[in-house]
Amino acid sequence: MTPRQNRNRDRAGRGIPEATVARLPVYLRALHALQERGVATVSSEELASAAGVNSAKLRKDLSHLGSYGTRGVGYEVEYLVYQISRELGLTQDWAVAIIGVGNLGRALAGYGGFASRGFRVAGLLDADEALVGQEIAGRTVRHIDRLEDVIASGRVSIAVIATPAHAAQKVCDRVVAAGVTSVLNFAPVVLSVPEGVDVRKVDLSIELQILAFHEQRKAGGPGDRRLSGEGPPGPAQYVETVEAG
Amino acid sequence: MTPRQNRNRDRAGRGIPEATVARLPVYLRALHALQERGVATVSSEELASAAGVNSAKLRKDLSHLGSYGTRGVGYEVEYLVYQISRELGLTQDWAVAIIGVGNLGRALAGYGGFASRGFRVAGLLDADEALVGQEIAGRTVRHIDRLEDVIASGRVSIAVIATPAHAAQKVCDRVVAAGVTSVLNFAPVVLSVPEGVDVRKVDLSIELQILAFHEQRKAGGPGDRRLSGEGPPGPAQYVETVEAG
Structure with a gap:
C-alpha cells in the first residue's frame, strides 16, 4: 500500500478525518435527544458529555464542518442537526437491502434507528425457501436468486450482509457486480471488494x-x-x- | 471533565492507546483465520491487509505488546494469538448476561463469535412473561425480576443490554448496583453510569x-x-x- 493510499484511508475526501466522520452520527443522536426535550441551544460541554467524548474533541470535530458555535451560548441544535445530517448525506433517502434474515437480519429489518436516519429497507433476501414469502417488519422476504432484480428495481445503494460466514463473500461479489458500492458486513469474515467499494464491518x-x-x-x-x-x-x-459507537 | 480524565479516556491503563485496544480484536480475528489455514508465520503486510489497516499502524500497535516480529520472517501466528488474547483478557472465561431477548437478544445469544472468544452466556433475561421459560440457544429465559440472582449465581461480569430504549437505563442501574462493572449497550440511548463502570455502546x-x-x-x-x-x-x-470494526 502506498503512502498516498494510507493518507486516503485516514482522511475522508476533502480533509475530514475518518475518526471525525465516525463520531458525527454519535453527535447527531445526542442532538436528536436534545430536540425531543425541546432544547434549542447546547454548550459544547453538554453535547460532548451526552456523546461521551471530551469537549475539545467535539469542538475540533465540528470545526471541520465550519461549525464553531457562539461563545457563551453554544450551538444551535436545529442548525447543527441540519449541518451534520447534510454532511453525512442523511438529508437524502438511502435504499438498503438486507441479505440473510436469521435473528440478526430480522433485528436489523425492524430496527427503528434505520428509518429515522433516512435508511429505507428496500428488500429482504434469504436462501432459505422456508423464509421466502414471510412478512418481516412489513416487508416480504424474497429468494436470494432475485438479488439482482431487487437491487435494480429498489435502487439499492447499500447492501447489509447478515448471512452466515460461508455465504458472505459470494453475496458480496453479487451485490458489487450488481452495482452496489457500499456494504455493511455483519458476517464474521473479512470481505474482499474491488477498489471503489466501501465495506464497513460490524463484529458484535x-x-x-x-x-x-x-x-x-x-x-x-x-x-x-x-x-x-x-x-x-x-x-x-x-x-x-x-x-x- | 479534567485534562487528566481526558488522557485516561484516550490511553488505556499503562499506555496502550484506546484505538490500539480497539484494533487488537480485529488482528486476532485475522490471526485465527490464518491458523485455520495452517499458516505458521505471517508478514506485517499480509496481516495488515487481512485486518484492513496499513502495515505501519499494525507494527506500531503490536509494538505496544512488546511484539516486533522477525525481519524477513514476520510474526509467529500462534504466539501472537496468545499475546493478543492475553492482553485482551481472553485467556480467561467471562460470564455474560443478555438482558432483552427480542430478535437482537436472540441473535446475540446464538452468536458463535462470543463462545469462541471466551464469552459464556450465563443468563438470558426478559420482562415479557411470554418469553420466560423459553429455551434460546440452549439457555432458559429468566424473568427480569431474577436479574440480581442471575448475576450473583452466574458470576456475571459483563451485562449486554438489548432492551428497548425506555427500559435500558433502569436495567443498567440494576446491573451496576448488583456489582457489574462492564456494560455492552445495544439500546439506542446513552447510559449514565458511575465512575469505574465501562460502557461500550453499539449503534447498528x-x-x-x-x-x-x-x-x-x-x-x-x-x-x-x-x-x-x-x-x-x-x-x-x-x-x-x-x-x-
Whole structure:
C-alpha cells in the first residue's frame, strides 16, 4: 500500500478525518435527544458529555464542518442537526437491502434507528425457501436468486450482509457486480471488494473484547502488570466510561 | 471533565492507546483465520491487509505488546494469538448476561463469535412473561425480576443490554448496583453510569451513516463540493475500502 493510499484511508475526501466522520452520527443522536426535550441551544460541554467524548474533541470535530458555535451560548441544535445530517448525506433517502434474515437480519429489518436516519429497507433476501414469502417488519422476504432484480428495481445503494460466514463473500461479489458500492458486513469474515467499494464491518464480539480488556485491568490482571512492573492500577485510571459507537 | 480524565479516556491503563485496544480484536480475528489455514508465520503486510489497516499502524500497535516480529520472517501466528488474547483478557472465561431477548437478544445469544472468544452466556433475561421459560440457544429465559440472582449465581461480569430504549437505563442501574462493572449497550440511548463502570455502546445505524457519507462523496454530493470548491473527486480518493470494526 502506498503512502498516498494510507493518507486516503485516514482522511475522508476533502480533509475530514475518518475518526471525525465516525463520531458525527454519535453527535447527531445526542442532538436528536436534545430536540425531543425541546432544547434549542447546547454548550459544547453538554453535547460532548451526552456523546461521551471530551469537549475539545467535539469542538475540533465540528470545526471541520465550519461549525464553531457562539461563545457563551453554544450551538444551535436545529442548525447543527441540519449541518451534520447534510454532511453525512442523511438529508437524502438511502435504499438498503438486507441479505440473510436469521435473528440478526430480522433485528436489523425492524430496527427503528434505520428509518429515522433516512435508511429505507428496500428488500429482504434469504436462501432459505422456508423464509421466502414471510412478512418481516412489513416487508416480504424474497429468494436470494432475485438479488439482482431487487437491487435494480429498489435502487439499492447499500447492501447489509447478515448471512452466515460461508455465504458472505459470494453475496458480496453479487451485490458489487450488481452495482452496489457500499456494504455493511455483519458476517464474521473479512470481505474482499474491488477498489471503489466501501465495506464497513460490524463484529458484535469486538466491543465485548474491549470490555474484557478493561475488566481485566480493573481486576489487576496479567496484561497490566507484565510490562509496566507496577501494581494493580487504582480506580482513578478507569474514570473513562461512556464510549460511543 | 479534567485534562487528566481526558488522557485516561484516550490511553488505556499503562499506555496502550484506546484505538490500539480497539484494533487488537480485529488482528486476532485475522490471526485465527490464518491458523485455520495452517499458516505458521505471517508478514506485517499480509496481516495488515487481512485486518484492513496499513502495515505501519499494525507494527506500531503490536509494538505496544512488546511484539516486533522477525525481519524477513514476520510474526509467529500462534504466539501472537496468545499475546493478543492475553492482553485482551481472553485467556480467561467471562460470564455474560443478555438482558432483552427480542430478535437482537436472540441473535446475540446464538452468536458463535462470543463462545469462541471466551464469552459464556450465563443468563438470558426478559420482562415479557411470554418469553420466560423459553429455551434460546440452549439457555432458559429468566424473568427480569431474577436479574440480581442471575448475576450473583452466574458470576456475571459483563451485562449486554438489548432492551428497548425506555427500559435500558433502569436495567443498567440494576446491573451496576448488583456489582457489574462492564456494560455492552445495544439500546439506542446513552447510559449514565458511575465512575469505574465501562460502557461500550453499539449503534447498528452508525456504520450505515458512515457508509452514507462515503456514498454521497462518490456521487459528488453537496457535502463534498460545498467547502472545498472542487469538483466531484475521482475514484482514486476512495481506494480505502475494507474497514474493520
